[in-house]
Amino acid sequence: MDSPLLPYGVKRCTPGAFFLWTLPWLALLAWGGLAAVLCLWKGLNQTHMSNVFAFALWIVFDLAIIGLGAGAFFTGFLTYIVGRKELKSIINTAVVIGFICYSGAIAMLGIDIGQPIRGWFIFWHANIHSMLVEVSFCITCYLIVLTIEFVPLILENRQIRKVRELRLVGHNLHEIMAVFAATGTFLSFFHQGSLGGMFGVMYARPFAAREGFYIWPWTFFLFVLSAIACGPCFTILCTKLTEFLSRKKLVPDDAIQFLAKMSGWLLALYMVLKTFDYLGWIYGIVPRAGLTFMDFFNEGPYGVWIIVAEMVFCGFLPAIILLTPAGRKSQGWLIFASLLNCAGIVLNRFLFIIVTPAIPVMPFDRFRSYLPTWQEWGIGMAVVGYGFLVFSLAYRYLPMFPKETELNPLPVE
Amino acid sequence: MKKENDPGKPDAGHETAHQSRQKYGMVIDLDKCTGCGTCMVACAAENNVAVRADQTDKERTITWMNLYKITNGKKFPHTEVSYFPRPCMHCDHHPPCVSVCVASATKLDFNTGIVSQIYTRCIGCRYCQAACPYGARYFNWWDVFPQDKGMDRYLSPDVSPRMRGVVEKCTFCHHRLMRAKSQAYAEDRRELEEREYVTACTEACPVEAITFGDLNNPKHRVSQLIKHPYAFRLLERLGTEPKVYYLSSRDWVRKLADNFLPGEYEPVVNRTWAADEWSTKPGRDEF
Amino acid sequence: MTPFSFEWQWNIEYVIFFGLLYIALGLIGGGITFVAIKTALQVFGFMRERDFHD
Incomplete structure (x- = not known):
C-alpha cells in the first residue's frame, strides 16, 4: 500500500505489520500525553517531586538520553570533520537518534519547569553564570543543527526526491554539512559539559561538588568524555536492535568496529580520569566539608555498591571488552559491553541527580526517599515511545542505512 | 547608566557612622528558644505563605521559617532537646542559589545583604532548590489562593501571593524594610533605628530568642552578639557565609550545626548548659 | 540575551558568552x-x- 514511499531496492514489512508494531509506542505516547496534560493543567503536584527532590526522574531521563544521544555529534565530528569515510554508513542513524534524544529532552524540560509559559525567560533574561543557561542555549541551538542534519535524509525519501527544488535543498545542505557538524560539535561539547557543570558547581552540596579548572568543575569535562564514550555504543545498540528485528545486516562491520574501538578507548580514558576525580573528591571536597566518604552511605538504599557498579561493572569491564579485539568482534560481547557502557552513564547521572538530594547536608536532617508517580513514568516512557516511532518511521521510509541495498541485494526478478 | 545589579557604591553625600553597606542578619539564641513555633506562624501570616487544608506532606509544604527538633541522642535521663529555627540563611558569599538561577530571578542585594526572589521572573526550574543545602527554598506545588473563595481577604496587602510553579523563600520581611525606609524618608532621616526594621519572626518570638539588625553597624546588638564565643552558623565550613547566627552554650548543639571529622570539633567550654545554667544567668547577653 | 534586556552588562563575560552564541x-x-x-x-x-x- 505504501510501497511507493519505501526506499528503492529494500524489503520492508507489510503496512499492517508496521501498524501493529507502532501500536505499543503509540500507547506509550498516549500515556505520556495524558500525563503531560495533567501536569500542565493541574501542576507539578501530579508528580512525587518535592522541595527535597527538586530534580527527579525527568531530569534523570533528560541527562541520560542527552548523554546517549551524544553519538550524533561525535559521529558527525568523525565523519565530516575528521573524514572517516566508513562512518557514512552509520551517520544517518546517529543523527536520527540524536534528533530523537534532544527533541525528547526539550519536550520533557518544557513540562518539568513550573511555569512553562515563561520558558523563554531562560533566553531573554539569561543569567550567564548559570550552567543551566549554557545548557539551554546550546541544547536549543544544537537541536536546530540536528534538524538541519536530519532534513537532507528526509528529503531523500523516494517521493520527496522527485521534487527538484527539495532535492536541490537536500543536496546543497549536504554539501556544506561540515559547517553544521563543526557548529554542532562546538555546541554539543559545551552543553554536555555544562550538564555536568550544573552539578559540580553546587559547592554547598558536598556529594555533587567538585573542584575544577577556571569556571568549569571537573564534572564538566567528565560529562563530555562520558557522553562521547557511550554515545557511539548507544548508536551501535540501536543499529543492532534494528538488525535483529529486521533480520538483516544493515551496517558494515568496519563502521561498527571503528565506533566500538573508539568507544572503548574513550571509556578507558574516562574511567582513569573518573578514578582520579573520585580520589580527589574523597580526599579533598569531602573532608573539607567535615565528612568522610562513608558518611554519605549511612542511611538509605544507596551504598558503596552503587559506586562499584558504576566504576567496575559499567566502566572498566565494558572498556576492557571493547578494547580487546576478540571481545568487540564477538556480537554477544559487543552488545553486552555496549549495554553496560550505557547503563554506566545512566547510573552516573542518577548518582548526581537522585542520590545528591537524598543525602542530607545538615547533620540533623535525615535521608529522604522518592518514588515517581505514574505521571512521571508516563512522560519518561512517552519519550521512549516517541523514539521508537520516529526511528521506525525513518527506517521504513528513508534510506537511513545507505549500505542496506548493497548488503542485502534483492533477488533479481 | 546605573544598572540594577551594580554592587552599589557608597553615595558621596551619604554620611553614616558605619559602613554605608548594610548587612542585615539575625542571631537566634537556641538556649532561649522553646520551640513554640510562633515564628513560623508569624512568618506565614506576614508573608502570605500558602497553607493548604492538608499540610501533612512535609516535603511539599511551605515554611519559610522552619523549626527542627534536635536531640543529643542520649538515653533518659541524659536526653537533651533543642529547637532549631531555620529561616533562609541569606548567604553573604556567592549564595549557592543565586549564581545557578537561569532567569536572574534571585539576587543578593549588596546594599542590604538580602537574597531576594522575583516571583514573576521565576520559571520554576528548581535548580536553586537543588543547590541550597539548607532546604530554605520552597516550590509552589499547588494553586493555593483560589479566587472567589474569600481567601484573599486574609492576605497581607504588603506581600504579593505567589502563583503556582514558582520558588519562594524567606526575604527577611523585605517589605518591612521598604516600609521603614519610606517612614525614615518622610521624616528626613538617612539611617534606620535599630528596632525600626525587624522581621515578623523577631517581633513575634515570645522569649525574644531572635535578634535582628545590621551586622555592619556596631550600634546594633546583632553585631556584638555574633562575636560571642557561643555564636556559630549552620554549615559554616561550606563557605556560604550565612548571615543567620545561632547562640548556644551547649556543645552538642553547636556540634550538630555542622559536619565534623572525628577530633575536629573544639568545644567552647566543656560545661553543658544543664550544668551551669549559663543562659539563664543575668548578664549573659551583655557580653 | 540582547543589550535591550536589563540584565545585560557590557563586560567581558557577556561579550564572550553571547559572542560565541551569536x-x-x-x-x-x-x-x-x-x-x-x-x-x-x-x-x-x-x-x-x-x-x-556520495
Whole structure:
C-alpha cells in the first residue's frame, strides 16, 4: 500500500505489520500525553517531586538520553570533520537518534519547569553564570543543527526526491554539512559539559561538588568524555536492535568496529580520569566539608555498591571488552559491553541527580526517599515511545542505512 | 547608566557612622528558644505563605521559617532537646542559589545583604532548590489562593501571593524594610533605628530568642552578639557565609550545626548548659 | 540575551558568552541562507546544477 514511499531496492514489512508494531509506542505516547496534560493543567503536584527532590526522574531521563544521544555529534565530528569515510554508513542513524534524544529532552524540560509559559525567560533574561543557561542555549541551538542534519535524509525519501527544488535543498545542505557538524560539535561539547557543570558547581552540596579548572568543575569535562564514550555504543545498540528485528545486516562491520574501538578507548580514558576525580573528591571536597566518604552511605538504599557498579561493572569491564579485539568482534560481547557502557552513564547521572538530594547536608536532617508517580513514568516512557516511532518511521521510509541495498541485494526478478 | 545589579557604591553625600553597606542578619539564641513555633506562624501570616487544608506532606509544604527538633541522642535521663529555627540563611558569599538561577530571578542585594526572589521572573526550574543545602527554598506545588473563595481577604496587602510553579523563600520581611525606609524618608532621616526594621519572626518570638539588625553597624546588638564565643552558623565550613547566627552554650548543639571529622570539633567550654545554667544567668547577653 | 534586556552588562563575560552564541547562530543562519540562495539560483537556472555523488 505504501510501497511507493519505501526506499528503492529494500524489503520492508507489510503496512499492517508496521501498524501493529507502532501500536505499543503509540500507547506509550498516549500515556505520556495524558500525563503531560495533567501536569500542565493541574501542576507539578501530579508528580512525587518535592522541595527535597527538586530534580527527579525527568531530569534523570533528560541527562541520560542527552548523554546517549551524544553519538550524533561525535559521529558527525568523525565523519565530516575528521573524514572517516566508513562512518557514512552509520551517520544517518546517529543523527536520527540524536534528533530523537534532544527533541525528547526539550519536550520533557518544557513540562518539568513550573511555569512553562515563561520558558523563554531562560533566553531573554539569561543569567550567564548559570550552567543551566549554557545548557539551554546550546541544547536549543544544537537541536536546530540536528534538524538541519536530519532534513537532507528526509528529503531523500523516494517521493520527496522527485521534487527538484527539495532535492536541490537536500543536496546543497549536504554539501556544506561540515559547517553544521563543526557548529554542532562546538555546541554539543559545551552543553554536555555544562550538564555536568550544573552539578559540580553546587559547592554547598558536598556529594555533587567538585573542584575544577577556571569556571568549569571537573564534572564538566567528565560529562563530555562520558557522553562521547557511550554515545557511539548507544548508536551501535540501536543499529543492532534494528538488525535483529529486521533480520538483516544493515551496517558494515568496519563502521561498527571503528565506533566500538573508539568507544572503548574513550571509556578507558574516562574511567582513569573518573578514578582520579573520585580520589580527589574523597580526599579533598569531602573532608573539607567535615565528612568522610562513608558518611554519605549511612542511611538509605544507596551504598558503596552503587559506586562499584558504576566504576567496575559499567566502566572498566565494558572498556576492557571493547578494547580487546576478540571481545568487540564477538556480537554477544559487543552488545553486552555496549549495554553496560550505557547503563554506566545512566547510573552516573542518577548518582548526581537522585542520590545528591537524598543525602542530607545538615547533620540533623535525615535521608529522604522518592518514588515517581505514574505521571512521571508516563512522560519518561512517552519519550521512549516517541523514539521508537520516529526511528521506525525513518527506517521504513528513508534510506537511513545507505549500505542496506548493497548488503542485502534483492533477488533479481 | 546605573544598572540594577551594580554592587552599589557608597553615595558621596551619604554620611553614616558605619559602613554605608548594610548587612542585615539575625542571631537566634537556641538556649532561649522553646520551640513554640510562633515564628513560623508569624512568618506565614506576614508573608502570605500558602497553607493548604492538608499540610501533612512535609516535603511539599511551605515554611519559610522552619523549626527542627534536635536531640543529643542520649538515653533518659541524659536526653537533651533543642529547637532549631531555620529561616533562609541569606548567604553573604556567592549564595549557592543565586549564581545557578537561569532567569536572574534571585539576587543578593549588596546594599542590604538580602537574597531576594522575583516571583514573576521565576520559571520554576528548581535548580536553586537543588543547590541550597539548607532546604530554605520552597516550590509552589499547588494553586493555593483560589479566587472567589474569600481567601484573599486574609492576605497581607504588603506581600504579593505567589502563583503556582514558582520558588519562594524567606526575604527577611523585605517589605518591612521598604516600609521603614519610606517612614525614615518622610521624616528626613538617612539611617534606620535599630528596632525600626525587624522581621515578623523577631517581633513575634515570645522569649525574644531572635535578634535582628545590621551586622555592619556596631550600634546594633546583632553585631556584638555574633562575636560571642557561643555564636556559630549552620554549615559554616561550606563557605556560604550565612548571615543567620545561632547562640548556644551547649556543645552538642553547636556540634550538630555542622559536619565534623572525628577530633575536629573544639568545644567552647566543656560545661553543658544543664550544668551551669549559663543562659539563664543575668548578664549573659551583655557580653 | 540582547543589550535591550536589563540584565545585560557590557563586560567581558557577556561579550564572550553571547559572542560565541551569536557566532554559532550566525554560522547556522549563514549556512541556511547560503543553501537557500544557491538553491534559488539553481532552480531559476542562474547556476549549474551539479550531479550529486556520495
